[in-house]
Amino acid sequence: MSALRSRWPQTLGMAIVLGLVAFVIFGPLANLFLWAFAEKWYFPNRIPQEFGFSFWGRVFSPRGNALASLGTSIWIALLTVALSLAVAIPAGYALARLKLRWRGLILLAFLLPQAVPNLPVYVNIARVFYEIGLNGTILGVVLVHASHGLVLAVWIASAAFASVDPSLEEAARNMGASPWTCFRTVTLPLAAPGLIASAIFVFLESLDEFTGTYFVGVPDVTTLPLLMFNASMGGNYQIASITALLLLVPSIAFMLVVERFLKADVLAGVGR
Amino acid sequence: MPYLAIENVSVSYDGRTRVLDGVSLCVERGEMVALLGSSGCGKTTLLRSIAGFVIPEDGTIRVAGEDLTRLPPEKRATAMMFQSYALWPHMTVAGNIGYGLKMRGWKSDAIATRVGEMLKLLQLEGFTERLVTQLSGGQRQRVAMGRALAVDPHLLLLDEPMSNLDYKVRVELRHELRALQRRIGITAVYVTHDREEALTLADRIAVMDAGRIVQIGAPEEIYHRPESAFVAGFMGADNALDLVETAGGALAAAVAGTPEAARLRAHFRSDAAKLALQASGHAAGALLLPGIVAQSVYVGHGYRYRVRTDDAEVWVQAPERVAEGTAATVVVPREALLLFPARNP
Numbered sequence: 084m085s086a087l088r089s090r091w092p093q094t095l096g097m098a099i100v101l102g103l104v105a106f107v108i109f110g111p112l113a114n115l116f117l118w119a120f121a122e123k124w125y126f127p128n129r130i131p132q133e134f135g136f137s138f139w140g141r142v143f144s145p146r147g148n149a150l151a152s153l154g155t156s157i158w159i160a161l162l163t164v165a166l167s168l169a170v171a172i173p174a175g176y177a178l179a180r181l182k183l184r185w186r187g188l189i190l191l192a193f194l195l196p197q198a199v200p201n202l203p204v205y206v207n208i209a210r211v212f213y214e215i216g217l218n219g220t221i222l223g224v225v226l227v228h229a230s231h232g233l234v235l236a237v238w239i240a241s242a243a244f245a246s247v248d249p250s251l252e253e254a255a256r257n258m259g260a261s262p263w264t265c266f267r268t269v270t271l272p273l274a275a276p277g278l279i280a281s282a283i284f285v286f287l288e289s290l291d292e293f294t295g296t297y298f299v300g301v302p303d304v305t306t307l308p309l310l311m312f313n314a315s316m317g318g319n320y321q322i323a324s325i326t327a328l329l330l331l332v333p334s335i336a337f338m339l340v341v342e343r344f345l346k347a348d349v350l351a352g353v354g355r
Numbered sequence: 356m357p358y359l360a361i362e363n364v365s366v367s368y369d370g371r372t373r374v375l376d377g378v379s380l381c382v383e384r385g386e387m388v389a390l391l392g393s394s395g396c397g398k399t400t401l402l403r404s405i406a407g408f409v410i411p412e413d414g415t416i417r418v419a420g421e422d423l424t425r426l427p428p429e430k431r432a433t434a435m436m437f438q439s440y441a442l443w444p445h446m447t448v449a450g451n452i453g454y455g456l457k458m459r460g461w462k463s464d465a466i467a468t469r470v471g472e473m474l475k476l477l478q479l480e481g482f483t484e485r486l487v488t489q490l491s492g493g494q495r496q497r498v499a500m501g502r503a504l505a506v507d508p509h510l511l512l513l514d515e516p517m518s519n520l521d522y523k524v525r526v527e528l529r530h531e532l533r534a535l536q537r538r539i540g541i542t543a544v545y546v547t548h549d550r551e552e553a554l555t556l557a558d559r560i561a562v563m564d565a566g567r568i569v570q571i572g573a574p575e576e577i578y579h580r581p582e583s584a585f586v587a588g589f590m591g592a593d594n595a596l597d598l599v600e601t602a603g604g605a606l607a608a609a610v611a612g613t614p615e616a617a618r619l620r621a622h623f624r625s626d627a628a629k630l631a632l633q634a635s636g637h638a639a640g641a642l643l644l645p646g647i648v649a650q651s652v653y654v655g656h657g658y659r660y661r662v663r664t665d666d667a668e669v670w671v672q673a674p675e676r677v678a679e680g681t682a683a684t685v686v687v688p689r690e691a692l693l694l695f696p697a698r699n700p
Contacts, residue, residue: 253408254441256428258455258506268454272445 118324138321148310149326156306157333159221160289163228167236167285168278170229175240176270180249193237196230205298212299219303227295232285239284243277244270283337290333356420357381358542359405359510364414366400374400375411376566387536387543389557391550391589397566398546402512405544406435418509429458434508436516440499442487448474448498449483455506473501476535493524500532504539511536511543517552529555550590554578562586584695587622592693594623596667598642606642606692608666618697625670627691630660630677631684642692644669644685648677 118124121131122138142149178186196204208227209218217223247270255265271278293308301309307330315323359382366375375397382388390398403409405416407428416424423431434455442451452473453466461469474480477497482490487498496516503511517525533556536543547553553560554574561571562585570582581587588595597609597618609618621642630648637643646664657674662685671685 248439248441250437250439250441251443253406253428254435254437254443254502255454256408257406257433257435258502259429259458260454261429262427264458269443273443 115324115327118320119328121321124320139325142322142325148305149307149322149329152305152307152310152326153329155221155304156290156308159224159228159304159306160286162221162225163232163289164282164285166225166229167232168240168282170233171236171240171281172271172278174237175242176244176266178237178241179244190238190241193234197234201294205295208295209298218299219301221304224296224300224304224306227299228289228292229285231292231295232288235284235288236281239277239281240274243274243281246277247273280341283341287334287337290330358384358386358419359544360415360417361401361405362415362417364401364404364411364416366397366404366409366411373566375404377414378563378566378568379414380561380568380571382542382544384542385540386558387533387545387556389545389547389553389560390563391547391553391560392563393548393589396563398548398563399514401563402435402514402544402546405510406433406512407431432506432509433512434503434506434510435512435514436499436503438515438518440495440516440519442495442498442502444486444488446487447483448479448485448487448490451487451498452501452505455502459506469505470501473505476504477501492520493528496520496528500535504541509542511541513543513545515547518547518549525552532556562589564589581622581693584620584622587693587695592622592624594625594628594669596621596644596669597697598692598694605640606689608642608644608664610666615697620695620697622693622695623669623687623691625659626672627687628669628671629686630662630671630673631686632677632681633684637686638688640689642687642689644687646683646685648679648681648683651677651679 117131119138120134120136122133122135124131177183178189183189205227212218212223212226217226251269251273252265255269256262260268291308292306293312296304296306296309297312300306307326311323311326311330314320314326359380361378361380364375364378365373367373378397378401380388380401390401392398400409404411407423407426407430410425414424415422418432443454446454449467449470452470453461456466456469470483474482477500479494479497479501482494482498487495490498499516517528520528529552545553545556547556554577557574559571560574560577561568562577563569564585570577570586572580577586578590581590581592584595597613598606598621599609599613599617600619601607606619606621631637644662644664644667646662646669648660649663649668650661652659652661654672657672658676660671660673660677660683662669662671662683664685669685677683
């Protein structure tokens with residue numbers, strides 16, 4: 084009894100902290116939900132005066148652009164994933180297996196795009212892209228997204244390859260597999276969970292990306308975040324909220340998948 | 356001409372550390388040779404250079420007359436069993452055993468037949484579709500064996516394949532492996548640090564030390580006639596002390612001040628000596644070491660005693676119980692003494 088009594092202040096403290104955290108996380112989300120289904124919501128009302136779906140109809144109407152932007156967003160994200168993996172698989176394997184002298188420096192170099200403030204970088208990329216005709220093209224946006232995605236992709240891929248026991252590869256070579264066959268039948272399948280996880284991270288990162296797209300893609304390439312930005316700048320909170328909810332769907336779905344794929348032993352190897 | 360001929364093979368890492376230093380070894384067809392030594396002696400490196408994972412900077416390795424010193428691993432008809440088994444966790448038992456056959460372009464029904472034969476040979480029937488992660492250590496070991504044997508290799512290379520098993524399973528599998536190797540008549544090189552394993556498994560043992568083969572011969576020869584103090588010590592004759600030859604031709608423990616040139620290094624096994632409570636009445640020529648029992652350890656079939664003599668400490672095995680602190684004499688028969696020129700200090 085006494086043990087129980089002495090523990091309840093702790094339990095209460097924990098409950099308060101959890102409640103605050105939940106409020107910080109779910110407060111804005113709740114607001115988002117309310118706006119998505121609000122027909123009328125004027126100051127000073129705490130909750131909308133009228134709920135309904137008329138804005139949903141507008142978003143999904145052919146003139147609403149939402150579906151087209153969603154399509155563009157997904158297409159760009161897929162291309163970004165393809166490009167990132169095309170670089171990350173060989174780079175990650177090399178970083179994990181070969182005895183590279185500058186291994187740490189190379190890993191750091193991939194971090195650079197994250198470390199440097201975004202805006203100056205994008206302004207200059209936009210300038211360069213403008214000169215070579217990449218501004219306003221899907222390829223230009225994909226390149227900008229990939230510069231971000233590569234950090235995650237290379238670091239996670241390197242960890243995924245490092246977690247494959249080299250003697251498993253030696254056994255394959257010993258059984259008559261050429262280096263390429265060995266990679267295809269042993270290394271790649273064993274590293275696949277980590278690679279899939281990194282692909283999903285890159286996909287989500289690209290889907291959410293705003294700043295780079297804004298500088299390089301506007302006005303020809305409109306992704307969902309850009310649509311959302313335009314809507315909220317124009318005071319169209321309903322449209323902005325509904326597009327935001329649209330963006331949430333793939334994020335939550337993939338998070339659940341990632342949670343299954345990314346095993347602790349791969350995560351433990353990130354950056355090693 | 357020997358089936359496997361290794362001539363003068365040298366390997367260094369980083370161009371500096373010599374791991375193998377001019378090793379030569381011949382293995383006849385159907386023979387099982389154990390490479391025995393402590394960790395870091397180069398035995399695994401030698402095995403890995405036969406498999407092609409290490410390319411020697413010097414020397415040649417030939418199998419059946421074909422020089423494969425510089426061939427990549429997949430071009431050699433060798434099959435290796437790894438210490439960790441190195442079974443592929445994303446494949447079934449059948450997938451693991453059939454992999455090498457697939458690489459050799461076999462048709463899937465032929466592979467299935469061969470895999471079935473292997474499973475029967477290794478008493479693993481019914482495990483075909485099991486994932487290797489669901490198997491016990493002993494079963495994994497058999498699957499690794501099946502994978503290596505399925506491709507009908509010219510040469511079977513075994514890298515301490517039993518070091519991860521329980522003692523009981525290890526002893527069982529040791530005899531099984533020996534019988535299997537005899538039955539299919541495969542040529543094998545077996546790396547181990549366990550002398551008991553080497554003695555029971557091998558036709559010949561090559562003892563390695565510091566990147567060289569220091570002695571090679573039949574197990575009995577290595578055990579009873581070691582050529583150096585190192586081999587004697589490694590093969591279990593771990594009591595070591597310096598002796599001098601007295602005027603009458605008898606041997607006695609060297610005392611402080613005996614010149615190096617007059618000393619002999621003697622090794623003997625603790626179970627070859629006797630512990631006597633009387634100092635007289637022993638066979639002529641036996642080495643007598645009077646001392647005091649410093650420690651006694653029960654070892655199941657008797658006791659092991661640490662006896663402190665004037666200058667040395669020796670271990671003796673005896674069936675009867677003797678209290679610690681008792682004065683006693685260690686009697687080593689002449690034929691149990693392995694004598695070598697004294698080592699340089």
